[in-house]
Amino acid sequence: MSPWVRALALVIIAVVAAPMFVVLPMSLSSSASLAFPPPSYTLANYVRFFSDPNWTQPLVNSLIIGVGTVCVTMLVAVPASFALVRYIFVGRGLLNLLIMLPMIVPTIVMALGYYMYFGKLHLVQSYVGVILAHSCIAMPMSTLILTAALKGFDQSVERAAMNLGASPFTTFRLITFPILRPAFSVAGLFAFIASFDEAVISLFISGRDKATLPRQMFNAVRQEADPTISAASSFLFLLVLAGICIWLAPQIIRHPERSAGSAEPNGATQPAAAAS
Known part of the structure; x- marks a missing residue:
């Protein structure tokens, strides 16, 4: 690797990591609001983050919604990826377009649509509504990861297993899934991150009882500049x-x-x- 490439990489790392050198000290600040440099240091912000229900409940909600999003996303993305890669059928291009549509449409537009549509279905301020909305956001990236892995997969090992008498389900369980486990893991991880990091849609449909951690962090900055947000960011x-x-x-x-x-x-x- 040339020295110029290494220098450029170090500059990029420094720019990306620089905000954390501000957030971490602020998380230990004794100030009643966000202040840098801190006047003194204390763990009060971390104590509040792990003890105040206004912060612990959104954290639990984000974990529940994130796990639910992974399950729903994988249940749809896996068969969709197999269909797009291995089969030719009418409407294949349209299906691919619909899956990738959340990457094109602005998030605020989707959030407004979810709010109006889920409101009629009584899914606003519910885990189900937030999980379904987050699954739509996570679907494109998870599908892209799985389709890329399937395109490089050697199907001869599956055919060999079936020739030896294995059923399609047994072949998938013993052959396909173990080989593609890294791709499945990465796709699920991206789905969880997309859900855990989503704030705009949560502002519209999560409500107060099902508020996620990003929504609580947004409210903390907008309303009172609560320094606990720095503890939450540092913890993550x-x-x-x-x-x-x-x-x-x-x-x-x-x-x-x-x-x-x-x-x-x-x-x-x-x-x-x-x-x-």
Whole structure:
């Protein structure tokens, strides 16, 4: 990698990570509002975030809605992806367009449509309504991930299993799913992130009792500049960072030589090769 590319990557990382160096200190601030630099440091904002029902309930709601969104999205995206990749039928292009439509339509327009349509169905201010709306938002990305994986999948292994007497369901359970498990995991993860991060639609249809964490954070900034929002943001950042570390730790433990070898310059291995 050239020095210019490394320098550009470091600049991009610095720009992306710079706001966290402001949010993290503010989460420990003793000020009654958002202030930087903090006058003094305290854990009161974190205590309130984990004890105040105005914050704990939206966090629980976001987790429930996120898990529900993953289930609904995968139940629709998996068969849709198989149909789009492996079959040719009338309306195939229209189906693909409908699935990708949420990526084209502005979120505020979709939120207004959900509010009017779900209002007639009495789904506003309910888990079901928010999950269905979030599933529509998550559907395009999850479908794109699954279709990309299916296009590179070797169907000969499925045909071999069926020739040996396996049923289609058994073939999917023992052959297709284990091979495509990473794609399924990534698609589900993107669905959860899309749901957990969605604020505009939640403002329209979640209501007070089913408010999500992004909606509560938006209200905290708009109404009173509550510093607890910085604790919530820092907690989510640290949670993601911990997840990345947990995911990388087994690989580093099992293959420490890879990380050590990648850190050495190419010339460092030449004397050893010449000696052998």
